[in-house]
Amino acid sequence: MxxxxxxxxxxxxxxxxxxxxxxxxxxxxxxxxxxxxxxxxxxxxxxxxxxxxxxxxxxxxxxxxRLRRVGGIMFPMGPEPRCDVLDNFGDARSGGRSHEGVDILATLGQEVYAVTDGVLVSQADASASLSGNAWGLLADDNGAYYFFAHLSRFAEGLTLGDRVQRGQVIGYVGDTGNPGPGNYHLHFEVHPGGQRAAAVDPLPLLEVPFECTIT
Ligand SMILES: [Zn+2]
The missing domain is CATH 1.10.287 (Helix Hairpins)
Incomplete structure (x- = not known):
């Protein structure tokens, strides 16, 4: 799709x-x-x-x-009006954590997409102090797990356990969780071995639209 x-x-x-x-x-x-x-x-x-x-x-x-970067994973967000991809996987975070994904700076309400056919196997709501509103998607084809955080809201009608298709809107960019008010971005993680497996840097794997910057 x-x-x-x-x-x-x-x-x-x-x-x-x-x-x-x-x-x-x-x-x-x-x-x-x-x-x-x-x-x-x-x-x-x-x-x-x-x-x-x-x-x-x-x-x-x-x-x-036109693509800025050709990778195997569909870009998880509509690139307009703003799309600034931060190359910040592995950056230090409070409490000795490290940043397990990339952040894609955007504006409130930009669409967030399922990057593959799969099942929404985890969900967090806005009370989750780090992720805020978030989905976890388990891929049908290779068992990879993708995590989408800080959504302003979920796509209407979707619930935990639903099957989604590649390219389907699953939510909208926001600032829920720990970004701070107005710091609208999508936090996106890739866990090739599944939900409990380690995260890898998504950036080399992502298909990045030409409209986006990478810094
Ligand atoms: Zn992040």
Whole structure:
């Protein structure tokens, strides 16, 4: 299942391109193909940027989404309007703990996605002093466990034990738990061996959208 926001952007792109192509086809039949229009120029520009040549009137395939980093794990959050990935796995934390994930700075309410098909096997609510509202997702395919913390709220209708699909919205970015008011971000962990197994640095494994920064 495609990334929802990516899917909607793609359909928007397709819609725009289809409109332009359709417009050109209509002009061509009225005026003859020899006359070039502004719309022709736009189609040429689209063709120049697309991976495959575009034939007039043909179905247009939007260029593939550009990624800043290609990894095996889907990016867990909608990248807009803000997406600043902190390379902070392993950083020291209070009480001798170390930071077991990466933090993705965002704005209140950005969508958080299931990164794979699986089951929501753990849940914490806003009273959890560290994580705040959080989901744990156990992957169907390889038994990896993913943890999503500090959500402002959970996606409506989801409960512990539910099966979710890759790309499904499971919650929204917030500041619950220990971030402090207004420090909206998603804390994301990867435990390849399951819930009780050690966390690894997610960053080298993540597919990071081009809209995001990594610092
Ligand atoms: Zn964190």
């Amino acid at each position: 495609p990334h929802p926001s990516r899917a909607s952007r793609r359909s928007l792109l397709l819609g725009t391109a289809a409109t332009i192509v359709g417009g050109v086809a209509a002009l061509g039949s009225r005026r003859g193909d020899a006359i070039r229009t502004e719309a022709d120029t736009e189609v040429d520009a689209l063709a120049a940027s697309a991976p495959l040549p575009i034939e007039r009137g043909a179905t247009v395939t939007a260029p593939a989404k």
